[in-house]
Amino acid sequence: xxxxxxxxxxxxxxxxxxxxxxxxxxxxxxxxxxxxxxxxxxxxxxxxxxxxxxxxxxxxxxxxxxxxxxxxxxxxxxxxxxxxxxxxxxxxxxxxxxxxxxxxxxxxxxxxxxxxxxxxxxxxxxxxxxxxxxxxxxxxxxxxxxxxxxxxxxxxxxxxxxxxxxxxxxxxxxxxxxxxxxxxxxxxxxxxxxxxxxxxxxxxxxxxxxxxxxxxxxxxxxxxxxxxxxxxxxxxxxxxxxxxxxxxxxxxxxxxxxxxxxxxxxxxxxxxxxxxxxxxxxxxxxxxxxxxxxxxxxxxxxxxxxxxxxxxxxxxxxxxxxxxxxxxxxxxxxxx
Amino acid sequence: xxxxxxxxxxxxxxxxxxxxxxxxxxxxxxxxxxxxxxxxxxxxxxxxxxxxxxxxxxxxxxxxxxxxxxxxxxxxxxxxxxxxxxxxxxxxxxxxxxxxxxxxxxxxxxxxxxxxxxxxxxxxxxxxxxxxxxxxxxxxxxxxxxxxxxxxxxxxxxxxxxxxxxxxxxxxxxxxxxxxxxxxxxxxxxxxxxxxxxxxxxxxxx
Numbered sequence: 112x113x114x115x116x117x118x119x120x121x122x123x124x125x126x127x128x129x130x131x132x133x134x135x136x137x138x139x140x141x142x143x144x145x146x147x148x149x150x151x152x153x154x155x156x157x158x159x160x161x162x163x164x165x166x167x168x169x170x171x172x173x174x175x176x177x178x179x180x181x182x183x184x185x186x187x188x189x190x191x192x193x194x195x196x197x198x199x200x201x202x203x204x205x206x207x208x209x210x211x212x213x214x215x216x217x218x219x220x221x222x223x224x225x226x227x228x229x230x231x232x233x234x235x236x237x238x239x240x241x242x243x244x245x246x247x248x249x250x251x252x253x254x255x256x257x258x259x260x261x262x263x264x265x266x267x268x269x270x271x272x273x274x275x276x277x278x279x280x281x282x283x284x285x286x287x288x289x290x291x292x293x294x295x296x297x298x299x300x301x302x303x304x305x306x307x308x309x310x311x312x313x314x315x316x317x318x319x320x321x322x323x324x325x326x327x328x329x330x331x332x333x334x335x336x337x338x339x340x341x342x343x344x345x346x347x348x349x350x351x352x353x354x355x356x357x358x359x360x361x362x363x364x365x366x367x368x369x370x371x372x373x374x375x376x377x378x379x380x381x382x383x384x385x386x387x388x389x390x391x392x393x394x395x396x397x398x399x400x401x402x403x404x405x406x407x408x409x410x411x412x413x414x415x416x417x418x419x420x421x422x423x424x425x426x427x428x429x430x431x432x433x434x435x436x437x438x439x440x441x442x443x444x445x446x447x
Numbered sequence: 448x449x450x451x452x453x454x455x456x457x458x459x460x461x462x463x464x465x466x467x468x469x470x471x472x473x474x475x476x477x478x479x480x481x482x483x484x485x486x487x488x489x490x491x492x493x494x495x496x497x498x499x500x501x502x503x504x505x506x507x508x509x510x511x512x513x514x515x516x517x518x519x520x521x522x523x524x525x526x527x528x529x530x531x532x533x534x535x536x537x538x539x540x541x542x543x544x545x546x547x548x549x550x551x552x553x554x555x556x557x558x559x560x561x562x563x564x565x566x567x568x569x570x571x572x573x574x575x576x577x578x579x580x581x582x583x584x585x586x587x588x589x590x591x592x593x594x595x596x597x598x599x600x601x602x603x604x605x606x607x608x609x610x611x612x613x614x615x616x617x618x619x620x621x622x623x624x625x626x627x628x629x630x631x632x633x634x635x636x637x638x639x640x641x642x643x644x645x646x647x648x649x650x651x652x653x
Contacts, residue, residue, distance in 0.1 A: 349492030374486060376493045376642070393496035396642050416635060417642055433646070 148404055149207075149446045150411055151192055152420055153180040154437025160194065161436035162210065163420065165404065165445070168432050174210050177203055182224030183442040186249070187231030192444070193249075195222040195236070202236065202247070207446060217254050219245040224442070226267040226276070228291075235276050237264035244278050244289065256294045260287045266308040270333065271315040277333075279306035279320055286320045286329075288336060298336040302329040308400075310359040312383070321356035321370060328356055328370055330386065344372060344379055346391045358400040362425065363407050369423075371398040371412055378412060378421075380428055390428050394421035400442045413440040480575035481631030487568065489561045494642050497649045500554040503547070507555030513548055517555035520644060521563070527640055531647040538651035546652060553648045556641060564637040571630060578623055585616050 148165035158180060162172040177196025184193050185207070192205040195218065202216040202225070221240040227233070233255070236245040244264060246256040261280025268277050269291075276289040279302075286309055288298040303325020310319050311333070318331040330340040344354045355373030361383070362368075368381040377391040378398060395414025398421070403410050410423040414433075420443060422432040479485045491500070507513045516537055520530045534552070541548045592609050595602070 346492045348495070349490040350486075350488060353486055353490055353493055374484070374493065375490075391492075393494075396493075396639065416639060 150402070150420070151183060151185075151207075151444050151446070152413060152436045152440045153183040153194060153442045154439060155179055155181055155415070155441040156439035157437035159437045160192065160205070161440070163434055163436065165409070165422075168422065168434055170434060170436050172210060173437065174205065174212075176205070176212060177201060181441045182222065183444050184225065184227060185444050185446060187227065189447045193225070193227075193234065195224060197221050197223055197239070202234070214252070216247050216249065216252055217245075218247065219243060219254070219257065223265065224267055226269050228269050229271070229273045235267050235269065235278075237267050237278055239263055239265065239281075242280070244276070246294065258289055258294050258296070260289070260296065261285050261299075265306065266310075266320070268309045268311055268318075270311055270318075271313060275333065277309045277311075277318060279309050281305050281307075284322075286318065286331060288333070300329075300331055300336050300338060302331075302338065303327045303341070307357045308359050310361065312361050312365045313363060314365055317383075319359050319368065321359055323355045323357055323373065326351060326354045326356065328359065328381075340386055342370075342381060342386050342388075344370075344375075344388060344391075346375060346377060349375055349377075358398075358412070360401045360403060360410065362403075367425075369401060369410055371401055373397055373399065374416075376414075378410075378423065392423060392428065392430055394423070394430055395419050395433060399440070402443045402445050404445050405447045411443050411445065413443050415439045415441065476572075476575075478572065478575040478579055480571060480578055480627050483631055483635065485568075486634075489557070489564060489638065489641070491557060494557070494638075494645045495553065495649070497553075497645075497652055498546070498550060500550050500557065503551040503554040504558065506547070506551040507558075510548065510551060513551050513555065517552055517559065520552075521556055521559045523636065523640065527643050530640075530644055534644065534647045535651060538648075549648050549652055553645055556644055556648075560637050560641045564634050567630070567633045567637070571627075571634075574623060574627060574630070578620065578627075581616060581620050581623075585613060585620065588613050588616065 150163040150165055152161040154161060158176055158178055160174040160176055161170045164171045176194055178198035180194050181197050182195035190207055192207060194203045196203050200220045202218040202222055203212050204214040206213045218236050219238040221238055222236045223239045225234050225236040232249055234247040234249055238245055242260060242262050244258040244260050245254055248255050260278050261283030263281035264278050265281045266279040274291045276291060278287045284304055284306060285299045285301055287296050290297045302320045303322030305322060305324040307321045307323045318333045320329045328342040329338045332339045353374045356370050357373050358371035360369045365383055368383050370379040372379055374397050376393060376396050376398060378394050379388045380390040381388050394412045396416035397414060399413045399415050401410055401412045408425055410425055412421045414421060418438050419433045419435050420440060421430050424431045476485050507517055519525060538549060588609055595606050
């Protein structure tokens with residue numbers, strides 16, 4: 112372990128002191144900063160995170176991180192960025208005030224992406240190369256369990272009630288339902304080829320799983336463990352083989368879903384009542400992951416080939432800005 | 448069995464790399480030599496969300512100003528930022544026929560860069576097939592050499608010739624593999640250029 116985190120008992124212990132210190136300096140010197148929205152983008156090829164000021168709509172800082180940064184999220188209090196440094200076989204912890212790497216979490220080999228539970232104390236990590244899901248207690252910085260799952264685990268999510276963890280496996284082509292208490296796989300649901308992301312609606316009534324090679328999104332009944340609907344995509348002037356669904360996000364009221372279509376360079380906007388695609392927004396090249404601003408008004412997309420993020424006005428369903436970041440942007444998270 | 452000579456070890460590694468290079472998710476073309484997923488052709492819908500450009504497919508060539516600009520913009524030696532600045536300047540000075548000229552310009556860029564990319568893809572396909580054939584040849588020659596050695600009565604001259612050929616085959620294979628690292632990036636570079644220029648044209652139309 113490095114830095115402050117290595118000397119302290121855990122994130123919970125160091126948080127109050129650092130938060131106080133950070134408050135006194137930052138708020139005196141930059142009083143407006145606390146109002147600004149900040150996005151953090153992991154750049155897979157540059158081994159960096161771009162810090163994007165969403166008021167100025169530009170990248171304002173670059174943080175050097177570990178090898179092949181991919182999955183990125185924030186602790187629930189917003190004090191720390193958690194980042195999968197896949198080729199370093201670790202999860203790095205970055206202080207959002209100082210923008211310094213302050214520690215590591217024991218992730219298991221090749222962590223690609225992860226999901227936090229609702230309480231924010233447990234992190235579920237997909238280890239792409241060893242067919243495992245690793246469960247980490249964040250404050251104790253300990254591996255609590257390793258759960259065998261399908262080949263090449265990929266997407267991770269936790270049900271809104273926290274009782275079910277879902278992992279997708281790229282090679283097995285399944286969504287695996289894991290019971291929170293027993294840490295056993297309780298059901299496997301076959302979806303189309305190379306499932307990527309699994310995402311629950313906020314009300315927990317459906318689980319959506321994107322299939323990159325299959326070109327579809329499977330809508331799964333999470334109680335019956337059955338696919339109830341498959342959503343396909345068709346864009347005029349677009350070859351079907353470039354439609355490769357990856358990231359999924361629901362608006363807070365679950366009325367709309369956004370699906371990133373990879374090299375189609377489009378984000379599909381889906382009415383969740385009818386499952387019909389309302390629009391295909393042209394964003395950037397190889398659109399991958401997405402995140403909303405906390406007020407839900409903007410949706411950010413990472414575009415791996417055009418090395419930028421696109422900003423979508425959710426109410427207008429219009430792309431309002433492209434912001435250059437590092438090379439091969441993978442994931443994005445917006446600070447609350 | 449005698450240990451394999453160093454050269455054959457190299458050849459074995461090279462074949463291993465072939466499997467990595469050619470190994471791929473299920474729906475890939477087995478001869479495709481690049482790590483990047485093969486996308487055979489460009490899709491207009493992946494780079495353009497503006498007004499229809501199909502009616503302008505031939506218009507760009509009939510307008511000398513548009514054709515000259517398109518010809519310069521399509522060349523990769525012009526930095527993308529400079530090309531974007533030229534498009535913006537062109538739009539500002541285009542006058543009444545601005546929309547038609549911009550649509551013609553993009554139609555020309557799409558046709559030209561698509562053709563250029565298609566030519567690169569065809570070249571990569573050819574190299575991929577050649578690498579696959581060469582890998583098979585190396586594998587067969589290695590097997591023959593191993594058989595000669597394990598028989599214990601090998602013709603030294605024949606084994607030497609075979610080992611020499613394997614050395615050359617391995618070197619060619621490795622040289623091509625190195626070249627492919629750069630060549631495989633070219634289709635994406637062309638796509639990036641087209642996307643960036645298309646985005647600038649669309650903004651100029653707004």
